[in-house]
Amino acid sequence: MVTRCFQCGSSTVRKLIIAENWWGDTLTLVENVPAWVCERCGEQYFDSDVIKELDKMKDRPPKARRVIKVPVYGYGQL
Numbered sequence: 898m899v900t901r902c903f904q905c906g907s908s909t910v911r912k913l914i915i916a917e918n919w920w921g922d923t924l925t926l927v928e929n930v931p932a933w934v935c936e937r938c939g940e941q942y943f944d945s946d947v948i949k950e951l952d953k954m955k956d957r958p959p960k961a962r963r964v965i966k967v968p969v970y971g972y973g974q975l
């Protein structure tokens with residue numbers, strides 16, 4: 898449980914978020930992950946059991962619900 902943001906000191910709210918993860922070379926999204934999100938700066942914090950669960954999923958990924966395409970850009974590219 899993280900009630901204060903370590904970055905800016907504002908209070909956090911409990912939210913279900915989409916976690917972005919690199920599992921090896923693969924970018925993955927996990928939906929409906931419970932997190933503490935800073936109301937001011939948006940920083941996200943996870944409880945240790947949530948981190949453990951995400952680690953378990955990383956070690957043995959279940960079948961993906963769906964697969965999406967992600968555009969890739971170079972910084973400063975026009």
Ligand SMILES: [Zn+2]
Nearest residue numbers: 902905935938
């Ligand atoms: Zn913050």
